[in-house]
Amino acid sequence: MTETILRVRDLSTRYFTGDGQINAVSDFDLEIDRGEVFGIVGESGSGKSVTARSVMDLIEPPGEITAGSVEYRNADFAEAVADDHPEAVDGEFVDLRRIPDEARRSLRGTSFSMIFQDPESSFNSTLTVGEQLAEAVEVQRRASARPRSTRARTDDYSLTNYLLSTVLPSQRYVSKESRERAIELLELVGIPDPVERAEEYPHEYSGGMLQRAMIAQALAGEPDILIADEPTTALDVTIQAQVLDLLDDLQEETGMTILLITHNLGVIARMCDRVGVMYAGEIVERGTLSDIFDDQVHPYTEGLLGSIPDLEGGAARSAADSQAAEPRDDAGGRLQPIPGNVPSLIDAEMEPRCQFADRCPKAMEECLEHPPEYDADGSESHTARCVLAATDYSEARALPEDYFGETERPAGEKHNEPDATDPDADSLEDRSQQAVDNPGGEQR
Ligand SMILES: Nc1ncnc2c1ncn2[C@@H]1O[C@H](COP(=O)(O)OP(=O)(O)OP(=O)(O)O)[C@@H](O)[C@H]1O
Numbered sequence: 493m494t495e496t497i498l499r500v501r502d503l504s505t506r507y508f509t510g511d512g513q514i515n516a517v518s519d520f521d522l523e524i525d526r527g528e529v530f531g532i533v534g535e536s537g538s539g540k541s542v543t544a545r546s547v548m549d550l551i552e553p554p555g556e557i558t559a560g561s562v563e564y565r566n567a568d569f570a571e572a573v574a575d576d577h578p579e580a581v582d583g584e585f586v587d588l589r590r591i592p593d594e595a596r597r598s599l600r601g602t603s604f605s606m607i608f609q610d611p612e613s614s615f616n617s618t619l620t621v622g623e624q625l626a627e628a629v630e631v632q633r634r635a636s637a638r639p640r641s642t643r644a645r646t647d648d649y650s651l652t653n654y655l656l657s658t659v660l661p662s663q664r665y666v667s668k669e670s671r672e673r674a675i676e677l678l679e680l681v682g683i684p685d686p687v688e689r690a691e692e693y694p695h696e697y698s699g700g701m702l703q704r705a706m707i708a709q710a711l712a713g714e715p716d717i718l719i720a721d722e723p724t725t726a727l728d729v730t731i732q733a734q735v736l737d738l739l740d741d742l743q744e745e746t747g748m749t750i751l752l753i754t755h756n757l758g759v760i761a762r763m764c765d766r767v768g769v770m771y772a773g774e775i776v777e778r779g780t781l782s783d784i785f786d787d788q789v790h791p792y793t794e795g796l797l798g799s800i801p802d803l804e805g806g807a808a809r810s811a812a813d814s815q816a817a818e819p820r821d822d823a824g825g826r827l828q829p830i831p832g833n834v835p836s837l838i839d840a841e842m843e844p845r846c847q848f849a850d851r852c853p854k855a856m857e858e859c860l861e862h863p864p865e866y867d868a869d870g871s872e873s874h875t876a877r878c879v880l881a882a883t884d885y886s887e888a889r890a891l892p893e894d895y896f897g898e899t900e901r902p903a904g905e906k907h908n909e910p911d912a913t914d915p916d917a918d919s920l921e922d923r924s925q926q927a928v929d930n931p932g933g934e935q936r
């Protein structure tokens with residue numbers, strides 16, 4: 493039986509900059525089941541990282557979460573906060589935006605953990621990797637030593653830690669147990685010679701090894717939910733595949749829930765149960781892998797799928813071959829560019845229409861209104877913020893090519909069967925040809 497563990501509703505995050513208000517994430521909804529791997533994919537600037545940071549409450553000025561709720565299901569936690577903050581509790585769910593910062597932070601590491609593209613940012617260069625993992629373990633021990641509480645935790649641990657540290661060989665380890673657990677974690681994530689490697693500093697690790705160590709650090713608190721923002725993008729293809737395998741195995745063993753952010757559709761296909769396609773701060777289409785890869789509705793999703801990166805090559809290669817791995821290909825695994833510009837998210841420049849309309853080969857008059865999430869064919873979780881989920885494309889209602897002025901609108905794709913009942917059917921072909929002849933989309 494599945495149950496929802498994370499429920500995000502109407503979340504909006506804005507940046508208040510000199511250029512104006514930037515609508516990085518708008519009215520964002522998301523539900524993730526316990527044990528599920530949910531992927532978010534989209535072009536650069538679509539709001540993926542801001543979404544992840546908003547869920548983790550890591551938005552910093554000039555950014556601000558301006559609306560919405562982030563509800564986390566945990567019966568014990570709900571009970572603990574119910575007395576002081578009844579308004580934040582809905583059954584077993586707690587709205588993390590309606591509890592004090594301190595209570596919310598108490599969930600970091602133990603309920604929620606995050607891993608980033610850049611592992612250096614997660615480590616302190618002056619401490620050994622083992623010491624830092626031990627500290628993460630200790631955070632979990634403290635949290636589980638007493639029931640979760642919204643009241644401040646008294647700090648009697650520091651005295652204990654001090655006493656322990658004076659009798660241990662390594663002064664910086666919090667306790668013998670946490671040191672041992674740190675080594676176990678390094679072993680768990682596949683770091684060879686973990687006893688020796690624990691004594692090394694972050695700069696002594698290779699990129700792939702440090703990425704593994706960061707995963708170990710994130711897992712130290714046995715989180716319910718792991719948020720992974722482009723966790724393998726900085727790695728070469730072979731190492732990417734190894735790290736993804738590791739995440740996959742760990743997910744299976746621990747049953748943790750993962751929110752995986754990537755702009756690599758190969759990673760999505762390999763790791764995820766369901767996926768949300770993000771554009772201009774919204775999920776524009778979501779569903780199971782087969783909904784998105786085989787039954788997609790939104791022309792933006794189609795555009796992203798124009799090229800599925802090859803991750804399998806890396807995956808299939810054996811460890812022995814990896815020495816001779818091809819040089820890293822920056823384009824490999826990245827989304828292919830879709831013609832037209834990434835939309836401005838500056839509030840004053842945004843219109844209440846489909847944000848993709850100015851790049852869409854199938855934009856119609858209806859697209860000038862902001863589309864709701866329509867149910868789409870396929871699984872019951874398949875939805876699309878696109879009128880094409882509710883109505884067929886009609887050439888008669890198509891917006892003129894130059895409707896959005898300078899912006900280039902690519903022509904309709906050739907494989908679209910012209911609607912047999914549409915008298916203007918072949919003009920679609922004509923328009924395609926024009927766009928090919930005149931890719932800049934300039935006026936004739
Ligand atoms: N600190 C900031 N100040 C101002 N604007 C910001 C800030 N951080 C993010 N933004 C804006 O929020 C929008 C979404 O950014 P975000 O980093 O979430 O994109 P992304 O989908 O993660 O892209 P990428 O694939 O490049 O990581 C962008 O328009 C960006 O300019």
Ligand code: NI
Binds near residue numbers: 721
């Ligand atoms: Ni990002």
